[in-house]
Amino acid sequence: MKIETDKPLTYPFALAPLPFAYDALEPYIDAATMRIHHDKHHQAYITSLNAAIKPHPELHDFSIEELLLERHSELPITIRQTVHDQGGGHLHHQLFWKILKPGTAGTRPTGALAQAIDRDFGSFDAFKAKFVETGAKHFASGWVFLVVNPADGGLEVLSRPDHDSALLEKNTALLINDLWEHAYYLKYQSGRVNYLKAFCSVVNWEYVGQRLESVLDSRVRPGPATKKISHSVR
Numbered sequence: 001m002k003i004e005t006d007k008p009l010t011y012p013f014a015l016a017p018l019p020f021a022y023d024a025l026e027p028y029i030d031a032a033t034m035r036i037h038h039d040k041h042h043q044a045y046i047t048s049l050n051a052a053i054k055p056h057p058e059l060h061d062f063s064i065e066e067l068l069l070e071r072h073s074e075l076p077i078t079i080r081q082t083v084h085d086q087g088g089g090h091l092h093h094q095l096f097w098k099i100l101k102p103g104t105a106g107t108r109p110t111g112a113l114a115q116a117i118d119r120d121f122g123s124f125d126a127f128k129a130k131f132v133e134t135g136a137k138h139f140a141s142g143w144v145f146l147v148v149n150p151a152d153g154g155l156e157v158l159s160r161p162d163h164d165s166a167l168l169e170k171n172t173a174l175l176i177n178d179l180w181e182h183a184y185y186l187k188y189q190s191g192r193v194n195y196l197k198a199f200c201s202v203v204n205w206e207y208v209g210q211r212l213e214s215v216l217d218s219r220v221r222p223g224p225a226t227k228k229i230s231h232s233v234r
């Protein structure tokens with residue numbers, strides 16, 4: 001998955017500031033949840049990921065996407081699960097903050113994204129119902145995804161447990177939502193479905209549409225060569 005064109009970020013991984021104030025998503029997502037979620041939970045994933053990578057300088061030039069997706073099976077066995085868990089937490093949250101945007105209630109997808117949603121779900125309302133239903137039915141912690149299926153380019157909604165990533169299956173995520181209780185419990189308690197409905201009012205549909213445009217571009221262009229880990233794997 002390569003969406004952003006900026007230089008890939010590598011070890012030591014760092015927490016980017018939220019692109020808006022903690023209370024900017026009120027009343028849909030409360031300020032206390034945003035502060036704890038971003039400053040404590042996301043930071044904890046990064047801290048644990050960096051601690052695992054630190055003793056392995058041969059890994060310090062790899063992006064989180066490379067460590068988690070492209071080179072994961074080559075990582076030292078002693079840190080492979082930690083990179084999966086903590087790196088997955090970092091990768092997913094990094095995308096999650098970019099998808100959220102204040103002031104988007106009542107907006108909807110446009111252009112190619114709107115057309116693809118209508119084609120594969122019937123309507124925007126039907127898509128939202130599917131996204132909310134999938135998230136609500138998911139057992140325990142995890143993430144719900146809107147992805148582009150690599151086989152046929154169609155859009156699909158699916159969920160995965162913990163920090164398992166639909167991206168590991170070569171899907172490209174356009175939209176994700178956090179199903180861990182730390183994302184909603186302070187405000188919504190056991191009402192996960194209300195949180196999922198509220199999330200639809202804070203989505204940056206313009207950014208989600210840009211992600212689909214990048215996928216459509218990459219499907220007609222070969223990707224860059226990938227780096228190799230420079231010594232034998234322990």
Ligand SMILES: [Fe+2]
Pocket residue numbers: 037041093178180182183
């Ligand atoms: Fe989270």
